[in-house]
Amino acid sequence: MISELIINAFLVSIMLAIAIALLKARTVIYTVLLTSAYSLVAALMFITLDAVDVAFTEASVGAGISTILFLAAMAFLPKKEEKNVTNQAFPALLCLTLGGVLIWCSFDLPEIGLATSPIHQHIVPEYILGSRDDIGIPNIVTSVLASYRGYDTFGETIVVFTAGIAVLAILKNNKTSLKKIKSQKKVAENGQ
Template sequence: MGSGLVNVAVDISLMTLLAVTAIGIIRSRHLFATAMLSGIYSLISAALFVTLDAVDVAFTEAAVGAGISTVLMLGAMTLTRRSEKHAVKLHIGPILVCLAVGAALIYGTVEMPPFGSTEAAGFKHIVPEYIAGSRDDIQVPNIVTSILASYRGFDTLGETAVIFTAGIGVWFLIGRRRREDEEDEKKTETPGDRA
């Protein structure tokens, strides 16, 4: 009973930190602070995934969300201004769309089984197949590894390709910007500067 209360307290603390960080991201106008807060948000999410016993997802969130995404955002910042322009007008349309989608999502979860319930459809149909297949077909003792590497192999490959493509794109953009800066410097040099 005591450890259950500790787990609930840790989960509530992490969710509170996530909410505070999200509000900080929304309110920040400085792009560097936003990029850093996004990395912090990903690290807190990874900690939350660990408390939910989803260590593989936590590793992915820490590596991709806090690591690669933060580096890509910082790289993209070299091509933009350091701070966001202040919005002059509040648009009510996007707010209404967000509220409508949020209400639809909440309505869709009303009749779902409780979290971790053995009555969920996945536990009745998919999970037994994965457990038996991991042991009999793939012969990998770690079920999570067998799912990520075999059953979801193409999905994992696609995620890796997306991350690789994004990294290469940022690398090309940064290289192009540096070449443009060098060309601008050469154009502004006077003949006396070269001597």
């Protein structure tokens, strides 16, 4: 038990160190690399918390896909971040207040792992007991996501898909209109 505690403390301190380094970073590619390292450590953290599926997602999406997406976006950005000169008192106050409210709310939560808390009483036992016979997949989280809450997941997928199509449409439109503007400019210059 004590060793679990040490592992967790170590991981959290590493994540804190990376976060502080992220704050200090001023080049974009360095930031992306640090984010990737952060995801790597976060997945390890989820594994120590026994959340296999979250760790799986974090490993593939957080460390893999989002790094590549960040890089693809980075190709359109200037190489260095400019120094921020706006007043930061208000955002800091907002963050501190929100954090305080969340911590205050967390006192009302039931104890972690308590068997009599409401979330463990209602429908979860049914899922846990029935998952093996109903669906036949050893992983309960997968069976809940893909089968018990299938409609939910289906709706989510549709929403994400629509968003993707919309982004693509906007980007494509933007490109052609840019070309149009360029060609009009050329025509105008030639006309002069």
